[in-house]
Amino acid sequence: MTDPGAVPTPQPRRGEPDERASPPRLLVWGVTGIGEIGRADDVAGLIAEAIATQGDALADRDVVVVTQKIVSKAEGKMVPVDPTDPRSHREVVEAESVRVLRRRDDLTITETKHGFVCANAGVDLSNVEAGWAALLPDDSDRSARRIRDGLRARAGVDVGVIVSDTFGRAWRRGLTDVAIGCAGIAALVDLRGSVDSLGRELHATEVAIVDELAGAAELVMGKADRVPVAVVRGGPDWWFRRGNVHDELVRPPAEDLFR
């Protein structure tokens, strides 16, 4: 079989910057020293303080990724569960769900009232005191907006904020962190209308950058709640706009092939 030969490389047509010039360099780091979070704690203030204590400072167009757990704790989304009774956890999961997709042993995959499809409706017993479970925030996009507004007020910076959680996937083992809310950053970047390097229009290239950013942040966080916040610096200007996980990224059941 003959391989295609080289052909001229046209310029990108719109939207996309020309990466040949200078692709971004991202720096990703974890924020330590935030400590245990309680109800009504000022998450933005604690983040700003912890970053300052580390000797760092936030800058405009940094992306601040905050794990759901501390957001839920600050928002009082803790409910009591009886650790000796598995039904107790299951009842909480069902109250958070609008639809059960699959059940096996003690794993339930549900669609949550927020529209997410995940294990056990995101109800989490780890990193919370025995006898309690952490629910997802009521509206994680709103949570992200509040933290973004708080960081503007506290630190004078205009940043993107992502609220992240750890989800499983169909077809692939292992968990990754994804975005359940965002503010000040696009959830999806639409590269349709760009041309590929051979000059043909690209199709179906909406990239979920907030999920990729949440995953990048997880890499510096570890799972033990000691690094509940990470910062990603160096993203290009065109990432930053009004963004929203619920409207942009949550796939409505009607357009979903797997519900």
Add this chain to the structure above:
Amino acid sequence: MTDPGAVPTPQPRRGEPDERASPPRLLVWGVTGIGEIGRADDVAGLIAEAIATQGDALADRDVVVVTQKIVSKAEGKMVPVDPTDPRSHREVVEAESVRVLRRRDDLTITETKHGFVCANAGVDLSNVEAGWAALLPDDSDRSARRIRDGLRARAGVDVGVIVSDTFGRAWRRGLTDVAIGCAGIAALVDLRGSVDSLGRELHATEVAIVDELAGAAELVMGKADRVPVAVVRGGPDWWFRRGNVHDELVRPPAEDLFR
């Protein structure tokens, strides 16, 4: 409702480093100047050369993320398709698949002969010359091992290598880059047996770090094939071991709730 109070924070028990000490800082950058790839091109050699031309140098325990497209081109995985006949593409997709999961309009979700579940069996018409389609490598883990061996020979470095591709997901809109092969790096990091920050054992915390790394790399790549390689520097020592996407990360149909 009363919130749980603060409790002592125990040390991690095994495996996991104590992130309080110093969480990693990751630097992610794109490699430009690799140019069009043809059959039998030495991908490792071209990567090493392009990085040197950029004024950078690889270091031990860097992670080198290489997009599937250039691997497929170098391995000669190009097949002719008739761009005027949609059946032509469909026949190629079916030849690459062992099972069709869903079909809607011109989108087919299949299980490929490699075990991946993705759109159109990963057969890609973008960034290849009209009249040709790029198939997935036969064994992307082997491809990653070859590139890793080549970088050791060419640049004298011991790196992790990930071959990445762009997949859609169930339940969430948008695409993200994931790993379809890896070498010299764990596909999954098992944090089970760690304790959470309140001292209870964590369950089900196998993190797919190669998928998170592939996503992080996509953020500096863009979609137009001009930045087909990225480097992630700063990962902790415990990421690096013999790794394998096929055995660690591809979920066998029997344990999959969505097949």
